[in-house]
Amino acid sequence: MSMGVVRGIFNNGIANITQKVVRILDQLLLVPFFLTAWGAEYYGEWLTLSIVPSILAFSDLGFGSAACNGFVLAYAAGDKQQAANFYKSGFWIISGSVLLGIVISFSIVIVGNYAGWFAKAAIIASDAIWAVTLMMASKLISFYTQLAEGFFRGARRAATGSFLSSGNCLLNIIVAFVVLYMGCGVVGFAFSHFVISVFYTIFYWFLGRRMITFDGLKGKFVRKDIHMIMSKGIAYLATPVWQSIYFQGTTLVVRIVLGAEAVAVFNTVRTVCRSVNQMFGIINAAIFPELQFEYGRGNLLLVQRLFRIAVCLSIFIGFIGAIVLCMIGLPLYYWWIQNALMVEPMVWNIFMIGVFMNAVWWTSVVTYRMTNQPKYFAIASTLISCLSVGICYVMSEKLGLAGAALATTIFETVMVVCILPDACRQLGLKVSDLLGTYRDLVTKGTK
Structure with a gap:
């Protein structure tokens, strides 16, 4: 490099x-x-x-x-x-x-x-x-x-x-x-x-x-x-759309089904989860300009290597972050909110599984901006966010706040299944290549 x-x-x-x-x-x-x-x-x-x-x-x-x-x-x-x-x-x-x-x-x-x-x-x-x-x-x-x-x-x-x-x-x-x-x-x-x-x-x-x-x-x-520009511009507009549907929609569902106090718990815990996501955002912002420039130059091998390193690094950070939050996060959360709210340990841990799943797919999204091919992500993210709101409603009615937490984890898991393989495909990779050695990556790229 x-x-x-x-x-x-x-x-x-x-x-x-x-x-x-x-x-x-x-x-x-x-x-x-x-x-x-x-x-x-x-x-x-x-x-x-x-x-x-x-x-x-x-x-x-x-x-x-x-x-x-x-x-x-x-x-x-x-x-x-x-x-x-x-x-x-x-x-x-x-x-x-x-x-x-x-x-x-x-x-x-x-x-x-x-x-x-x-x-x-x-x-x-x-x-x-x-x-x-x-x-x-x-x-x-x-x-x-x-x-x-x-x-x-x-x-x-x-x-x-x-x-x-x-x-x-x-x-x-x-x-x-x-x-x-x-x-x-x-x-x-x-x-x-x-x-x-x-x-x-x-x-x-x-x-x-x-x-x-x-x-x-x-x-x-x-x-x-x-x-x-017009067609892809509409696809790029899906980013604020799916985020609004997912974040605001699930919040509204929790308010309707479980009440105002549950909303406070739901959103404050999700804020903690998003704090780990900020690290992935830094990784994305750091690699994106270089990835896009090298992709434009046709230097695919370097792009593949950088992408693999970035995704694996995000997964590692997400795994460590989820483990740390599972072990000591709840006492820190209570200190942060001055014990004003109560969260069951099971609910907390379900949210933390979602933190790890988010780490698996979030950094791979950089591929769609890098290649200027946002259509698939626009459709998939919007549909999955709409689906998550419906799941949140059903699960909240049956399991309470644990159901709402489970709905967020299901959303992150479905995004992994739908987004990560397609992002890899855009760069001529398979998901298994992310876990391979750099030598394997170069060998596959030269075939």
Whole structure:
């Protein structure tokens, strides 16, 4: 393995860890400051108003990802004409998404004002309207960073892009402190967020664009490229869809069948489980840019090796994490929640089995973004998440909270069966190859 690949994986890992630290600071530091500066009711109304801009942010995750991944694969393969085509088509498709978002945003504001939604809030109606408008505009402008991320990955500077993203988040935190300290309300906060979004997007775009070159080639509109971006963009949108169905759907089922206290237990234990998943997220973020670039170059043997190492490492971490949580996790959980809730050991251990099963398939999902082939995962994950909600309802009625825990473990197990073999197939591997030696892997790859 070349030192350039190793260095890239290391830098990407550090950049992703930095991102997670900054996001944790965002959650830990700003919330109490918001409550102190605005009060619980005012802040609660702001969180409610923020729902619409947050949902709007999902609307470009598909098209931006499809255009970005297509661009990176073409650029890495040396096909700069195709890369220029994806650049041009992606830019205009995203611009179309922005225009559509503007229409939707204005419609929401007009309908909301006419229906009196803003007048019912603790925040002054005019302030609420301006704040929502500015936050939606901030989200729309950031659509362009999806494609711009491809510039950094194409130039093998993905870590630089991640550090810039962390810097932007950190700047938002600092400015938020200043704005709140000055006594500004939601309009001042939203305006500061909007200004930062505009300047950051412009800076991020032009810095990334300077890192790549098309050797004087001009991009062309090609119908199949546009069709590909649109169709695969819809498939990429399945990620927030299946996650919403699975996480929110099972939570709603537990609330309906078992009550509010069971929801508190269910979600807090699942939060503990997701803490182990954060490690898999770091692994994915570290290897993905290098995997995609090498795949675009046609270096399949190196891609297979990196994929095998990453998946096996995730399985090992998941196994150790599940064992540790089974042995000492429950006392730590009680300390964390100040003994406010009670969890049966059997229920806890069922959840921990799900932690291990999640480790088996989660890292393999990187294959679908790497190859820009998200269709199978989109269909499978959405169907399985819908199935899990139904299973959760039936099992919760029969077994109580243990049934809900069992439903989450069944979901993770079915995902292993459906996702891991297909992800391996995408790279010309079998599941058994993951457990083989590197020599076996190379031998199979050269046949």
